[in-house]
Amino acid sequence: MWTLRRNRDTTWTPVGRRLPTVWSMKTKTLVVATVLAGSLAGTGSASATAGPSGDFDVTGYDITMDYRPDSRNLQGVTVVSAVSAESLRSLTLALDGPRVRSVEIDSQAARYTQSGEDLVVEPATPIGRGARFTVRISYDGTPGAAWLPTTSGGATAFEGGSSAWFPAHEDGHDKARFHLVATVPDGWGVVSIGREGAVRHEPGATTYDWTEPAADPDFIAVSVDRFTIDRSALADGTPVVNAYAPGLEAATRPLADRLPEILGFLSGRFGPYPFDAAGNVFVDVNDDGPGTSPQTRPVYLGAGNSQYMNIQQVVHEQAHQWYGVSVAPGQAEDGCLAECFASYATWLWDEAEGGADLDARYREQVEAAKGDSAFWQPLYRPGQLPGLNMYSKGPLALHALRRQIGDEAFGRLLKGWAQAHRGEYVGWPEFEAFAGRISGQDLTGFFQAWFRGATVPADGYL
Known part of the structure; x- marks a missing residue:
């Protein structure tokens, strides 16, 4: 998304x-x-922008939170473990909503200022280059703008909005160990990314534990609701957690039950599933809430809309675990590497599951769009954002690529790219070069026509 x-x-x-x-x-x-x-x-x-902040690499987030849905009050303590890339006189984290009450660096009180989303921390003495250090932040209050209320009284933190509920390093491409210990009143549940630990029941409250060994804050989410939680495992032992907010289980459980089949299909196309946990979270924020793809466990914000909460949406978001999360776009301009491929994954599913004639679908959609100039806008423009035609022109372009290089080479391309760049941030030009090597063809003209061009491709590329 x-x-x-x-x-x-x-x-x-x-x-x-x-x-x-x-x-x-x-x-x-x-x-x-x-x-x-x-x-x-x-x-x-x-x-205004806070003062300058030095460069550092986060190695771990250890988050303890207590959330009260009735008051929407969150109390939290986050310990950020990091390594300095240079001598640090200050460092900046993002926190939107809760107010900071205290900050310590390596157990020593530190000065801090909180302005807008910026939390600027000044250690008592500068942190030397290459030093390992920890920052402990205590905070409380109402979470920020990306903490979305659900119709059943819970909340879900939108993927990419981590700073709404814990202090995060959002300067990009900084993966770290994630560990969440979250306490909620009895009757409420907490589902996040990664593997679930022990669930502890205490008088009046329940505590949940979630761990993921390496995650970018952009791919972290958490949801709190009166969940029905299903726990199972894939054939290889990978734990699966599916969670249903009130009123959604009957309609969405049949979709969740097909997750092993979906992941098996996608693994056949893209290579082994890239993570050690899986599942789905079904909540209702509003009727048009999108499907999103946090690492290991997609969250469907409009799961109450039975017309659009369907198997194609689950396939699309699960496909992002390969194309979009494991192999992530390096810059916003590279978004087609996520959305074009996840959209085409639903075409591949329809072909395998229902025998859909993709050539006929392709011809019909090309013909219908020939007079729509917005449809043909570039899918890749250096320094500029792709448009929503990633979801429409994108799968057509990939189907044209499949026909250009042949099924065998296209299959090797889909799987090879996802495996060769697992865990990396990559750019669209790298994909073009990779496709040329896999196919043994000069695809310069093709990519210019379909991905960089703004008009209907010439007949030779259609």
């Missing part, structure tokens, strides 16, 4: 996976911040 960044002046800029937008599947339009309307109404203008 393509999302937007909230700028310091409270405008929005599309940047990949950040704060939410809603893709309305009924109207095929981008409804900016629909799910955030209530939250943003009370958001004041952010202050």
